[in-house]
Amino acid sequence: MFAYSPTRRRETNAAMNASDAWSGAPVLVPAPAPSLEAGLPSAWNNGKSSGRLIGEIDLAATPPAVRLARSYVRELVGQHFGADRSELGDLELLTSEAMTNSVLHARPRRDGTVMLSVLHVDRYVRVEVTDGGAAPGRPRAADEPLPAGGRGLALMKALATDFGTGRGRNGTSTFWFGVGVREGWRLP
Numbered sequence: 001m002f003a004y005s006p007t008r009r010r011e012t013n014a015a016m017n018a019s020d021a022w023s024g025a026p027v028l029v030p031a032p033a034p035s036l037e038a039g040l041p042s043a044w045n046n047g048k049s050s051g052r053l054i055g056e057i058d059l060a061a062t063p064p065a066v067r068l069a070r071s072y073v074r075e076l077v078g079q080h081f082g083a084d085r086s087e088l089g090d091l092e093l094l095t096s097e098a099m100t101n102s103v104l105h106a107r108p109r110r111d112g113t114v115m116l117s118v119l120h121v122d123r124y125v126r127v128e129v130t131d132g133g134a135a136p137g138r139p140r141a142a143d144e145p146l147p148a149g150g151r152g153l154a155l156m157k158a159l160a161t162d163f164g165t166g167r168g169r170n171g172t173s174t175f176w177f178g179v180g181v182r183e184g185w186r187l188p
Helices: 064-081 085-105 151-159
Strands: 002-005 027-030 052-060 113-121 124-131 162-167 173-180
Touching: 052 064, 064 085, 064 113, 064 124, 085 113, 085 124, 085 151, 085 173
Parallel strands: none
Antiparallel strands: 002 027, 052 113, 113 124, 124 173, 162 173
């Protein structure tokens, strides 16, 4: 079975360099199992079905990947649902926050990348960011103040329908969030 995925062939497993531009040319690639991270069940449907993969891409775990991820999700979801750019603002913002958190505060996967996956689950768009797990660091003391920022969690609570994390068997970590498909979006 094949799925439409404007991404590089998975067989090459090549990381996208920050200077690479996504050509936008569709490529047919074998669709992975619906659960993108070693059997992690979807929180929305109790693991019965993880939804339909719309696309996924491996990006170099560098700050420029945030912009590329945002553009990728906007174009992919816009084409899939017939939504225009003005309707995708929350999705873009949450994608930026999730990718920024991964790039700045986590380790990359073994190949130096972060994987971005977009799924259609019932009446939701689910975005998953998979990295190499938490970066090692010194533990924070109980009386030490939290780091400045923390805007991403507040945005997730305000704009996402649901969000969460999961661990893969190989030490990877997946952060996911979902937003509802809006009225007027064409359901495939």
